[in-house]
Amino acid sequence: MLALTENVTDIVKQLADEVPEITALRIATEVDGESLSVSPADHAESEDQVIEQDGATVYVDGPASEFLSDKVLDGGVDEDGTIQFALGQQA
Structure with missing residues (x-):
């Protein structure tokens, strides 16, 4: 199962606190089947x-x-307030 870092959990909780319509993030496969959103x-x-x-x-x-x-x-x-995500291999 996908693991989340503390950074990601903090980002998700902050988004949910700031924007009531957002309760989570969703990761989905794009139509091309090769990339994720x-x-x-x-x-x-x-x-x-x-x-x-x-x-x-x-x-x-x-x-x-x-x-x-x-x-x-x-x-x-980042400094401009843009959220960036990265994937790594679980240890």
């Missing part, structure tokens, strides 16, 4: 895996959950 979400889709960690929620669609099963999601906010 990360977007704010207010609910899980029927086939989503729900990851709850340290008060943060991330929804992952079926195809993405297979690819991400041995990964860790990290994130940060």
Whole structure:
């Protein structure tokens, strides 16, 4: 299962606090099947895996959950306030 770093859980919780319509992030496979998107979400889709960690929620669609099963999601906010995410291999 995808693991989340403390940075990501903090980002998700802050987004949910600042924007009431956002309760989670959703990671989904793009139409091309080759790339992933990360977007704010207010609910899980029927086939989503729900990851709850340290008060943060991330929804992952079926195809993405297979690819991400041995990964860790990290994130940060740059000087301009842009959120950036990165994937790494779980230890």
